[in-house]
Amino acid sequence: MTTQCSTTTTPARFLLLGDSHAGPIGRAAKAARIPFAGGPIGSGRDFNAGFLELSEDDLVFRKPEAHSYYRGFLDELGVAAIAELGVPLVSTFGFNVHTFATTENWQFYRLADGEFAPGFLTSRLFDEIVLVMARDALAFYRHARGLGLRVLAVLPPQRVPAMSDPRVFLAAQATMVRTLAALGVELVDLRARVTDASGFQRPELCEADDPIHGNLAFGRLILADLLERGL
Template sequence: MKTPYSTTTTAVGATGTPARFLLLGDSHAGAVGRAAQAAGLPFQGGPVGSGREFNADFFDVDPRGGDVVFRDTEADRRYRGFLDALGVDGLDRLPIPLVCTFGLSMHTLATTEYWRIYRDPRGVFAPGFLTAGLFADIVRTMVRGALAFYAHALDLGLRVLAVLPPQRVPGMSDPDVFLAAQETVRGELERLGVELVDLRPRVTDATGFQRPAFCEAADTIHGNLAFGRLIVHDLLARGL
């Protein structure tokens, strides 16, 4: 599937410069890749599909080892290409950190229609619903595949970093659900031991949502190159 940011780096191994990290994700990974390219930061990877594809059951563990196999043929093809460029044959052989956006396309989880059943006739949630255990259980179930992917990568001994998404909510999604679901997923990733790249204090305004300076003007979802540059700066500050 094509995404707005589906281009990736040339194989960094061909330049003789070791890649600093493998980037895997949905279209939100595109801004990271573009910024890394612009900064001359050697990496490999990029988007392998759209956000909705990487919430639930999207991969299997290869029974012959610790590698993963994406169930979507095109996603797996792209992933294999990244590994080939790095000169490794599986995630279990990856010698560099993994930077990922799987399960963090919050606007997909916050699609208004998904939550209609939990609203009263006025369209209002019961008091405390968005902080209740039921809500958290639903969100964890929705992103069970992404959480399993992160847990597997950590079990392989990889350093894993997850990038929180641009704080942008399209008209199809509920802003309150977006924020509450993000807190649930963020907490789960922290519990697993994933390092979080969280730029919210630097890119949001008083509403808690993304400032225009960090928004891709052509759509209502993505961050722009300036947002990607802040992510890359954060990665560099972490030693990548």
């Protein structure tokens, strides 16, 4: 489900493109009457690899529904291609790291006792595996930065479902943070503000009866951070 642009006549302040983690951001912006274009265009697992084709000044989402949403957002902004974007681009692509951390994905790399070898989760091999998993998400950010856009990537709720390994979640997230920072992407990183002593999301910022998403209160914190950055 997408979160459409504000219905006010005020020009949009940013383009939001992402997976379901973008939903609370859009809802918070709508509630605060902050004009924006965009919203979630699919589920997170669809935006890691194999979802994108790039052109000189634009991009094509391979799933027709996602691309239709994208073109509609550009139309709302009055631009023909993403290269013409005159407002910051905010995205959650590449940060559905709980899917990277699915426990069974990593069985091959465990020792006989079920543990990882010392240093594996901070190794070059681990980084390379994660970057392959997220290759099209990274291409999206690299292309947007190459076009001169201001790009902000939002870290996900710090929540790990039962199917995923918390250690891999944190390590994969760190890999993505380092890689995107090196591309000049601004990281919207609220970990210090939204976690408790466990290192994971505080209950009052979690969507009820849902193992991975943040709620509207979490979206409001992200929106506040974006506004502090001048969006």
